[in-house]
Amino acid sequence: MLDSSLFIPTILGTPRKGRQSEYVARFLVEQIAARDRLYTELIDIKNIAIPTDDAGESIKDPQFSATIERADGLIIVVPEYNHGYPGLLKHVLDTCLKEYIHKPVGLCGVSSGSFGGTRVIQNLLPVMRELGLVTIFYDLNFANVQQLFDESGNLIDKSTYIRRMERFMDELVWMSKVLKYGRETVSK
Amino acid sequence: MLDSSLFIPTILGTPRKGRQSEYVARFLVEQIAARDRLYTELIDIKNIAIPTDDAGESIKDPQFSATIERADGLIIVVPEYNHGYPGLLKHVLDTCLKEYIHKPVGLCGVSSGSFGGTRVIQNLLPVMRELGLVTIFYDLNFANVQQLFDESGNLIDKSTYIRRMERFMDELVWMSKVLKYGRETVSK
Amino acid sequence: MLDSSLFIPTILGTPRKGRQSEYVARFLVEQIAARDRLYTELIDIKNIAIPTDDAGESIKDPQFSATIERADGLIIVVPEYNHGYPGLLKHVLDTCLKEYIHKPVGLCGVSSGSFGGTRVIQNLLPVMRELGLVTIFYDLNFANVQQLFDESGNLIDKSTYIRRMERFMDELVWMSKVLKYGRETVSK
Amino acid sequence: MLDSSLFIPTILGTPRKGRQSEYVARFLVEQIAARDRLYTELIDIKNIAIPTDDAGESIKDPQFSATIERADGLIIVVPEYNHGYPGLLKHVLDTCLKEYIHKPVGLCGVSSGSFGGTRVIQNLLPVMRELGLVTIFYDLNFANVQQLFDESGNLIDKSTYIRRMERFMDELVWMSKVLKYGRETVSK
Numbered sequence: 001m002l003d004s005s006l007f008i009p010t011i012l013g014t015p016r017k018g019r020q021s022e023y024v025a026r027f028l029v030e031q032i033a034a035r036d037r038l039y040t041e042l043i044d045i046k047n048i049a050i051p052t053d054d055a056g057e058s059i060k061d062p063q064f065s066a067t068i069e070r071a072d073g074l075i076i077v078v079p080e081y082n083h084g085y086p087g088l089l090k091h092v093l094d095t096c097l098k099e100y101i102h103k104p105v106g107l108c109g110v111s112s113g114s115f116g117g118t119r120v121i122q123n124l125l126p127v128m129r130e131l132g133l134v135t136i137f138y139d140l141n142f143a144n145v146q147q148l149f150d151e152s153g154n155l156i157d158k159s160t161y162i163r164r165m166e167r168f169m170d171e172l173v174w175m176s177k178v179l180k181y182g183r184e185t186v187s188k
Numbered sequence: 189m190l191d192s193s194l195f196i197p198t199i200l201g202t203p204r205k206g207r208q209s210e211y212v213a214r215f216l217v218e219q220i221a222a223r224d225r226l227y228t229e230l231i232d233i234k235n236i237a238i239p240t241d242d243a244g245e246s247i248k249d250p251q252f253s254a255t256i257e258r259a260d261g262l263i264i265v266v267p268e269y270n271h272g273y274p275g276l277l278k279h280v281l282d283t284c285l286k287e288y289i290h291k292p293v294g295l296c297g298v299s300s301g302s303f304g305g306t307r308v309i310q311n312l313l314p315v316m317r318e319l320g321l322v323t324i325f326y327d328l329n330f331a332n333v334q335q336l337f338d339e340s341g342n343l344i345d346k347s348t349y350i351r352r353m354e355r356f357m358d359e360l361v362w363m364s365k366v367l368k369y370g371r372e373t374v375s376k
Numbered sequence: 377m378l379d380s381s382l383f384i385p386t387i388l389g390t391p392r393k394g395r396q397s398e399y400v401a402r403f404l405v406e407q408i409a410a411r412d413r414l415y416t417e418l419i420d421i422k423n424i425a426i427p428t429d430d431a432g433e434s435i436k437d438p439q440f441s442a443t444i445e446r447a448d449g450l451i452i453v454v455p456e457y458n459h460g461y462p463g464l465l466k467h468v469l470d471t472c473l474k475e476y477i478h479k480p481v482g483l484c485g486v487s488s489g490s491f492g493g494t495r496v497i498q499n500l501l502p503v504m505r506e507l508g509l510v511t512i513f514y515d516l517n518f519a520n521v522q523q524l525f526d527e528s529g530n531l532i533d534k535s536t537y538i539r540r541m542e543r544f545m546d547e548l549v550w551m552s553k554v555l556k557y558g559r560e561t562v563s564k
Numbered sequence: 565m566l567d568s569s570l571f572i573p574t575i576l577g578t579p580r581k582g583r584q585s586e587y588v589a590r591f592l593v594e595q596i597a598a599r600d601r602l603y604t605e606l607i608d609i610k611n612i613a614i615p616t617d618d619a620g621e622s623i624k625d626p627q628f629s630a631t632i633e634r635a636d637g638l639i640i641v642v643p644e645y646n647h648g649y650p651g652l653l654k655h656v657l658d659t660c661l662k663e664y665i666h667k668p669v670g671l672c673g674v675s676s677g678s679f680g681g682t683r684v685i686q687n688l689l690p691v692m693r694e695l696g697l698v699t700i701f702y703d704l705n706f707a708n709v710q711q712l713f714d715e716s717g718n719l720i721d722k723s724t725y726i727r728r729m730e731r732f733m734d735e736l737v738w739m740s741k742v743l744k745y746g747r748e749t750v751s752k
Contacts, residue, residue, distance in 0.1 A: 014243060015240065015241050015242060015243060016242055016243040016244060017241070017242045017246070046241065052203065052240055052276060053203050053205070053234065054203060054204055054205045055202060055203060055204040055269065055274055055275070055276065056204060056269065058205070081243065081244065081278070081282050082281070082282055082285075082315050082318040082319055083314040083315055083317070083318040083686075084273075084278060084311075084312075084314065084315040084318075085272075085278070086243055086275075086278070086279075086282075087243070087274075087275040087276055087277065087278030087279030087280070087281075087282060088240060088243065088275055088279055089275065090269075090272060090273070090274070090275030090278060091274075091275030091276055091279070092275070093270070093275075094269050094270055094274075094275060097270075114678075114680075114707075115679050115680065115682045115705070116678075116679065118679045118682045118683055119314060119318075119682055119683075119686055122314075122502050122647075122683055122686045122687075123272075123311065123314060123315070123686075124272075125501050125502055125505060126271040126272065126307060126310075126311060126498050126501055127270050127271055127272040127311070129271070129501060129511060129513050130270040130271040130272075130307075130513060131270055132513055134510050135505060137505050137506060137508055141679070143678075170564045171564075173564075174558070174562060174564050175558075177558070177562050178554060178555065178557065178558030178562050179554065181554065181557060181558070181562075182550065182551075182553070182554030182557070186550060186553050186554050186557075188546045188547075188549075188550050271498075302490075302492075302519075303491050303492065303494045303517070304490075304491065306491045306494045306495055307494055307495075307498055310459075310495055310498045310499075310690050311498075313689050313690055313693065314686050314689055317689065317699060317701050318701060320701055322698050323693060325693050325694060325696055329491070331490075358752045359752075361752075362746070362750060362752050363746075365746070365750050366742060366743065366745065366746030366750050367742065369742065369745060369746070369750075370738065370739075370741070370742030370745070374738060374741050374742050374745075376734045376735075376737075376738050390619060391616065391617050391618060391619060392618055392619040392620060393617070393618045393622070422617065428579065428616055428652060429579050429581070429610065430579060430580055430581045431578060431579060431580040431645065431650055431651070431652065432580060432645065434581070457619065457620065457654075457658050458657070458658055458661075458691050458694040458695055459690040459691055459693070459694040460649075460654060460687075460688075460690065460691040460694075461648075461654070462619055462651075462654070462655075462658075463619070463650075463651040463652055463653065463654030463655030463656070463657075463658060464616060464619065464651055464655055465651065466645070466648060466649070466650070466651030466654060467650075467651030467652055467655070468651070469646070469651075470645050470646055470650075470651060473646075495690060495694075498690075499648075499687065499690060499691070500648075502647040502648065502683060502686075502687060503646050503647055503648040503687070505647070506646040506647040506648075506683075507646055
């Protein structure tokens with residue numbers, strides 16, 4: 001079982017116009033595609049059509065729900081807005097519940113300042129836990145994001161981020177394998 | 189100056205259908221109306237029409253902005269969703285910035301469980317601070333909210349909550365007066 | 377391997393005189409003793425002699441370190457002091473690091489107020505994560521703790537807490553088994 | 565009244581041997597001394613002799629209590645230990661309560677990594693609030709602290725930090741004046 005492929009979708013957590021997080025998410029997706037026995041899919045919260053006159057599980061998007069259900073783990077690319085998470089990311093996350101349980105999540109903070117989204121990551125921790133997700137203890141931090149990508153959206157100092165991402169993905173893959181084993185094999 | 193009236197709007201922080209927070213907000217508004225030299229206004233985030241294909245100050249609602257600008261303090265009634273804040277509340281809050289600076293906010297947590305929204309309040313603290321708001325150190329907590337109101341939406345055990353609200357409002361009014369003095373009189 | 381016993385020590389997280397958390401910890405230890413293939417041990421931070429003129433791993437207590445090293449998971453009984461964790465608990469926790477990695481922890485909040493230590497639990501989450509611990513998503517909450525135990529230190533409404541503890545322990549045992557499998561079997 | 569001097573002590577929040585935070589605290593104290601109508605005093609938590617077999621207000625150090633009582637505001641220099649605050653800092657802070665009420669605090673995070681203690685600052689926010697302190701919304705962050713001071717403990721890139729500190733102190737002084745006015749003049 002542990003040899004089978006893992007599916008770890010990458011959530012792009014903001015619809016903001018001019019968002020730099022999109023470059024970050026595309027970089028991650030590209031790098032993950034290069035790994036063995038691992039595949040991802042970009043979930044752009046901009047494209048998830050859910051109502052804004054209600055909240056919670058009653059406005060679930062069937063496709064988003066099915067993707068999370070199928071996932072072995074998650075990556076969330078999240079810019080920091082006023083030291084918190086983007087409202088629309090939370091609005092989308094709150095539409096599922098059972099789909100997340102006992103799955104790992106890796107958080108990737110993005111900020112225009114020099115702290116790489118550390119504060120939005122801290123702000124998300126209690127939410128992740130309540131959703132049943134296990135937040136791994138490596139994060140990715142993209143600080144000063146406006147300076148990181150060239151005009152074509154390519155990461156300038158690629159090697160630094162590839163190295164960091166390797167540690168992050170190693171941990172996320174490890175936790176995905178372990179919790180998958182647990183979900184499939186260990187009864188309560 | 190300190191004798192003049194204070195304006196402290198009450199934000200109802202969720203558009204969820206069947207929301208119990210609406211009863212809570214209406215109770216607060218009604219109680220505030222009974223106090224001297226203090227007036228409020230219900231800001232229902234359900235009625236603030238802002239786009240969902242962008243985020244931040246560029247999608248500011250002029251009326252919401254003007255109301256916050258005019259305010260001497262804020263009350264936010266906030267249900268707890270997965271130990272965090274409702275996404276649409278944050279989406280709205282993120283559209284202003286300077287409007288909030290050096291104003292106090294009182295948080296009123298609402299939950300269906302027995303902990304009265306303590307966790308959403310903790311989750312909001314860093315966001316309030318970054319917006320420039322000063323969160324007072326009394327909160328209101330409406331736990332087990334489904335059991336608190338009768339069929340007409342009236343609080344059953346009114347006296348308990350009126351007593352708690354008095355302490356909360358005394359502190360919020362005090363801080364509103366003090367910070368108003370600061371904004372108007374003390375230069376940097 | 378999954379049939380072997382699990383060792384989950386219970387940390388009593390305050391040295392405060394007159395601490396009610398001691399009754400809580402003793403109740404947990406007693407209940408755990410009644411479960412199959414599971415054993416615990418009370419670690420009273422009052423009894424861990426570490427210096428106060430330094431901090432961190434350099435002042436490690438060898439016995440505490442060895443116990444955590446041997447553990448398959450942890451329970452921390454933690455009273456809420458000013459919405460945060462007791463300083464001496466943190467002082468002790470900070471003396472280990474590798475000993476915690478990839479082990480689950482269940483948090484048990486204790487408070488004299490009616491919110492059962494929810495705030496200290498939220499405050500501990502980022503610390504637990506950075507230590508490499510996985511905080512399970514059920515908590516135990518002992519609210520109004522002065523009213524919960526009789527003069528002999530016995531829980532008055534035992535059945536309620538036994539029921540809650542069962543869910544909590546089921547989850548903690550599940551996660552302990554799963555992460556133990558991971559540590560022993562799944563390579564990075 | 566607003567022309568009178570303000571007293572804002574600087575708390576050095578760790579007893580760790582080899583602590584770099586001491587250089588940071590000394591830099592702050594030196595800079596504050598150069599400002600008009602403002603004085604400070606270094607409170608080194610290493611020198612506060614309080615018992616470790618108890619916790620809370622019953623083990624108050626009379627001198628620490630008197631200093632906080634007399635203060636118009638506080639600065640806390642705090643290194644980040646496992647994304648949380650040093651235990652002994654909290655142990656000391658928990659010995660006072662009324663002394664803090666309605667006073668502002670400025671937080672100065674120190675870390676060996678590149679995020680400047682942002683995480684310990686977030687972790688302290690709920691505690692500061694519960695103590696009755698108002699955390700201002702500028703912080704000071706000393707990242708990569710081992711590289712910031714020369715062998716004599718002098719800040720190498722002084723001008724950068726002086727500039728940041730000015731903004732921080734302007735805000736802290738403003739809030740100190742405003743809350744002092746409130747404590748002395750505005751009744752509830």
